[in-house]
Amino acid sequence: MTHAPASEGIDSGPDPAKGIDGNAEIEEGTVKPHNFGLIFAALMLTMLLGALDQTIVSTALPTIVGELNGIEHMAWITTAYILAATIGMPVYGKLGDLMGRKNIFLAGIALFLVGSVVCGLAPNMGTLIAGRALQGLGGGGLMITSQAIIADLVPPRERAKYMAPMGAVFGLSSVVGPLLGGWFTDEHSWRWAFWINLPLGVLAFFVAVVAIKLPRKAVKVTLDYLGTALMAAAVTCTVLFASWGGTQYEWSDPLVIGLGIGAVVAWVLFFFAEKRADEPVIPLHLFRSPIFNVATLLGMIVIGLGMFAIVGYMPTYLQMVYGKSATESGLLLIPMVVGIMGTALPSGAIMSKTGKYKVYPIAGTAIIMLTAYLMSTLDVSDPVWLVCVYVGLAGAGVGLMMQTLVLAVQNDFPASEVGTATSANNFFREIGATLGVAVVGAVFASRLTDKLAAGIPAEAAAKVGDSDSLTPALVRALPADLRDTVVNSYQEALVPIFLYLLPVFAVGLVLAFVLKEKPLADNADWHAENSENAGPAADKEPEPVG
Numbered sequence: 001m002t003h004a005p006a007s008e009g010i011d012s013g014p015d016p017a018k019g020i021d022g023n024a025e026i027e028e029g030t031v032k033p034h035n036f037g038l039i040f041a042a043l044m045l046t047m048l049l050g051a052l053d054q055t056i057v058s059t060a061l062p063t064i065v066g067e068l069n070g071i072e073h074m075a076w077i078t079t080a081y082i083l084a085a086t087i088g089m090p091v092y093g094k095l096g097d098l099m100g101r102k103n104i105f106l107a108g109i110a111l112f113l114v115g116s117v118v119c120g121l122a123p124n125m126g127t128l129i130a131g132r133a134l135q136g137l138g139g140g141g142l143m144i145t146s147q148a149i150i151a152d153l154v155p156p157r158e159r160a161k162y163m164a165p166m167g168a169v170f171g172l173s174s175v176v177g178p179l180l181g182g183w184f185t186d187e188h189s190w191r192w193a194f195w196i197n198l199p200l201g202v203l204a205f206f207v208a209v210v211a212i213k214l215p216r217k218a219v220k221v222t223l224d225y226l227g228t229a230l231m232a233a234a235v236t237c238t239v240l241f242a243s244w245g246g247t248q249y250e251w252s253d254p255l256v257i258g259l260g261i262g263a264v265v266a267w268v269l270f271f272f273a274e275k276r277a278d279e280p281v282i283p284l285h286l287f288r289s290p291i292f293n294v295a296t297l298l299g300m301i302v303i304g305l306g307m308f309a310i311v312g313y314m315p316t317y318l319q320m321v322y323g324k325s326a327t328e329s330g331l332l333l334i335p336m337v338v339g340i341m342g343t344a345l346p347s348g349a350i351m352s353k354t355g356k357y358k359v360y361p362i363a364g365t366a367i368i369m370l371t372a373y374l375m376s377t378l379d380v381s382d383p384v385w386l387v388c389v390y391v392g393l394a395g396a397g398v399g400l401m402m403q404t405l406v407l408a409v410q411n412d413f414p415a416s417e418v419g420t421a422t423s424a425n426n427f428f429r430e431i432g433a434t435l436g437v438a439v440v441g442a443v444f445a446s447r448l449t450d451k452l453a454a455g456i457p458a459e460a461a462a463k464v465g466d467s468d469s470l471t472p473a474l475v476r477a478l479p480a481d482l483r484d485t486v487v488n489s490y491q492e493a494l495v496p497i498f499l500y501l502l503p504v505f506a507v508g509l510v511l512a513f514v515l516k517e518k519p520l521a522d523n524a525d526w527h528a529e530n531s532e533n534a535g536p537a538a539d540k541e542p543e544p545v546g
Contacts, residue, residue, distance in 0.1 A: 050140070054078070057077055091228055113138070115136070227270060348403070360404045364398065447496075
């Protein structure tokens with residue numbers, strides 16, 4: 001028997017013809033709660049909170065690693081956050097589908113704030129990286145549950161115009177994050193990049209408590225502990241293998257080989273465990289959907305690898321090569337958010353009108369591929385405005401794709417599985433981001449070390465100091481000849497990496513063309529499909545709500 005979930009504070013489930021809080025409000029042919037505007041604002045705020053900390057440290061990285069003496073661990077300040085968020089995403093999505101999303105959402109905010117405090121107080125790189133991981137565990141929940149809550153409230157076709165602004169939040173964070181991080185670093189301390197999360201987080205928590213009213217599913221939940229543990233092991237081994245191989249350890253080192261073998265074994269065991277689990281954290285039947293498979297691969301390749309490689313390392317490039325301050329390098333990323341918002345918002349509105357989405361991933365991938373080629377031609381003599389044009393072009397490509405792919409996946413599954421499908425799609429996209437940042441960071445660090453060693457005479461090495469402790473201020477204080485050597489080393493270490501990405505993006509373009517287009521469901525289709533496709537959570541016998 002199928003049972004309606006018990007609403008918070010109400011014994012019976014909500015009428016599907018009413019808003020989620022029981023108040024009918026019909027707007028443009030769909031049904032939304034009367035306070036939907038406030039709910040949407042709360043979700044946007046929490047999306048910003050979770051996305052902000054993927055980029056806020058980017059402009060502060062040179063100063064952080066200089067002060068804490070750890071350039072070899074620089075990539076991990078970003079990677080630890082993304083890695084933890086990645087591991088947490090499927091868990092949040094599954095628990096939200098089974099238990100209801102509000103309390104899961106609030107727990108994510110709380111965990112994020114605790115991690116921010118740890119980062120703000122960190123005395124060394126180890127503590128900072130641990131705090132970033134704790135932040136990521138919370139931040140992953142914020143991003144997943146925000147997207148799933150919108151899917152609870154709005155049918156796919158109308159959802160396009162709301163998902164587009166949520167995608168644009170990532171663009172906003174890509175500029176506001178580095179800008180805030182740079183301003184804090186220049187004017188106060190990089191630690192304020194983490195303290196700023198506290199007032200924003202408290203505000204987000206309060207708004208969520210007051211505004212969001214969602215059904216609470218009174219079911220007996222069986223958690224997939226084995227699958228979650230194997231997933232965490234697989235992701236960790238994969239990232240460590242990519243990060244340490246060829247940098248801290250030779251590829252032939254037994255530790256690196258062991259991590260590679262461990263990753264393969266853990267992934268195999270994970271998928272085997274998911275096949276046997278009662279409530280798998282990533283159900284294998286998701287992979288029977290061609291739309292899920294293609295959209296997920298596109299997110300991994302184009303967005304995960306492309307966007308985070310640019311956002312993660314372009315501020316450092318601007319500081320070291322062009323001598324910009326941390327604040328200035330943040331401001332110079334404004335074209336990216338202009339590009340993202342300039343394409344995400346109109347494409348979302350058009351998708352709501354037409355119900356079609358396929359053309360946008362094709363165009364977005366082609367633009368990002370072109371941008372990678374253009375960035376590979378950059379030279380130290382090029383004007384900074386040219387870098388800004390390329391960054392804006394990359395943003396335009398990302399804006400056409402980011403939430404379009406999530407929407408395509410959500411449209412292919414019933415509401416009872418939308419959280420699980422959304423989290424799985426984001427999970428694999430973040431795998432791409434994690435590997436992208438780790439691989440680009442590893443290659444960049446290795447190339448930079450080699451370039452500096454080859455370009456700086458032994459008698460001048462003492463003036464430059466340990467490459468682990470190089471900061472923009474130190475580079476600017478060097479004699480002109482040594483400064484030019486360091487600047488050229490940074491340019492020659494990073495720019496060719498964009499050319500290496502071209503074959504990867506070419507694969508993404510092929511995938512974009514084969515992505516199946518399923519018309520976005522309107523309000524009537526959405527309600528009809530959800531009533532016919534009650535998911536596993538709805539089929540369980542509910543327990544009394546206390």
